[in-house]
Amino acid sequence: MGFRNRSIQLMGASKTHIYNQSHITLAMAAKVLSHPARVAILQYISKQDNCICNDLVDIIGLSQPTISQHLNEIKKIGVLKGDYQGKNLCYCIDKGKWEELQVIFNEFFVKINHNCC
Amino acid sequence: MGFRNRSIQLMGASKTHIYNQSHITLAMAAKVLSHPARVAILQYISKQDNCICNDLVDIIGLSQPTISQHLNEIKKIGVLKGDYQGKNLCYCIDKGKWEELQVIFNEFFVKINHNCC
DNA sequence: TTATATTATCGTAATATTGCAATATTACTT
DNA sequence: AAGTAATATTGCAATATTACGATAATATAA
Numbered sequence: 001m002g003f004r005n006r007s008i009q010l011m012g013a014s015k016t017h018i019y020n021q022s023h024i025t026l027a028m029a030a031k032v033l034s035h036p037a038r039v040a041i042l043q044y045i046s047k048q049d050n051c052i053c054n055d056l057v058d059i060i061g062l063s064q065p066t067i068s069q070h071l072n073e074i075k076k077i078g079v080l081k082g083d084y085q086g087k088n089l090c091y092c093i094d095k096g097k098w099e100e101l102q103v104i105f106n107e108f109f110v111k112i113n114h115n116c117c
Numbered sequence: 118m119g120f121r122n123r124s125i126q127l128m129g130a131s132k133t134h135i136y137n138q139s140h141i142t143l144a145m146a147a148k149v150l151s152h153p154a155r156v157a158i159l160q161y162i163s164k165q166d167n168c169i170c171n172d173l174v175d176i177i178g179l180s181q182p183t184i185s186q187h188l189n190e191i192k193k194i195g196v197l198k199g200d201y202q203g204k205n206l207c208y209c210i211d212k213g214k215w216e217e218l219q220v221i222f223n224e225f226f227v228k229i230n231h232n233c234c
Numbered sequence: 235t236t237a238t239a240t241t242a243t244c245g246t247a248a249t250a251t252t253g254c255a256a257t258a259t260t261a262c263t264t
Numbered sequence: 265a266a267g268t269a270a271t272a273t274t275g276c277a278a279t280a281t282t283a284c285g286a287t288a289a290t291a292t293a294a
Contacts, residue, residue, distance in 0.1 A: 018178040019153035026156050033147035036136035043140065049228075052258085054270060061135075066253050068272055069199040070269060089260090092228050102226035108156075109219035112163040112210050152282085171240060180284050185242060189281090205292090206241060 026108055032077050032098075037062060038070050045093060052091055073086050077101070141227055146218050149194050154179060155187050159196075161208060169208055192216070 019027075033039055040060055043050050044111040047086065056067050074080050082089050121228065136144075149155055154177055161176055162169050173188075175182050191197050195214040199206050 019157055023153040023156040023160065027151055027153040030150035031146040033225075034144055034151040036140040036144040037252095038141050039140040039147075040136055043225070044133075044231070062252095063254050064271075065255080065273080069252080074273085084224075096227055098226070102223075105222050105226065106161070108150075109215070109222065112159070112215055154282095179282095181241075182243080182285080183283050189242085 014088075022087075022104075026104055029104060032074055032079075035070070038074055039073065041067075041070060042093070045091060048092075054089070096111055139221075143221055146221060149191055149196075152187070152190075153226070154183075155191055158184075158187060158191065162197075162208060165209075170211055172208070 011049060023053050037060055044056070044059055056071075060067060062070075068093075072081065076084070079094050079101060080091050081094045082091045150159075157177055158173060161173070173184050177184060179187075188197065194200070194212050196218060197208050198211045199208045
């Protein structure tokens with residue numbers, strides 16, 4: 001009781017039954033990328049040679065709880081690996097999952113038909 | 118409770134926080150794709166040989182005002198062209214804008230560093 | 235013009251997202 | 265065990281999104 005589900009809900013009050021799995025999968029991934037803070041977090045991680053540890057709050061400029069929440073959303077689609085190294089929790093990209101996502105987006109874009117108008 | 122000292126803003130300690138344009142552009146595009154109805158709409162259009170005209174309500178299964186709203190969101194990033202043909206407003210993908218988006222997403226995915234963990 | 239069909243907008247309710255202060259938890263160090 | 269630093273969770277306010285009924289606007293045809 002009193003528990004609030006603070007995770008990002010994909011569809012609000014929409015009719016979930018009419019969409020197929022590929023629609024939902026792409027939409028969930030896109031939702032993670034739909035906030036500039038999360039894009040910035042992923043891009044920052046991607047530029048480091050190693051895992052990033054606890055400098056995201058200073059880099060992004062949001063509060064620690066907010067960064068923590070955004071990291072949680074990113075983790076939900078599995079693209080982040082995190083391990084404690086000393087007293088810092090260090091994140092980096094999960095290569096396999098990332099490439100999976102890349103394929104999903106790329107196929108979506110490639111399949112669009114341009115022979116029109 | 119280990120708070121970090123960031124409540125005092127020193128002069129010259131400029132906050133690098135502001136999202137850059139590439140973060141915002143990607144996030145805006147991702148937001149459009151972050152609802153399965155919009156993914157389904159785009160995918161349906163992509164499968165047609167010509168523009169699609171006024172059958173989206175039946176195909177997607179949402180009300181006409183809701184479909185209209187979703188189309189508006191998609192149009193905001195410029196990937197839809199619409200023209201009246203007879204009494205129907207017919208939509209199709211704007212090829213140039215679509216390929217632009219494809220590049221933005223692809224570059225984002227490609228630039229991720231995997232040499233870690 | 236009037237009727238009909240299609241699309242857009244308005245109003246509004248339900249739900250989701252975002253952000254942060256306060257607090258709790260976790261991991262390490264001494 | 266106590267202290268310190270990093271991260272997670274809770275609670276809540278402000279805002280945004282989603283959906284749809286009612287209604288307005290638009291385009292064509294009769």
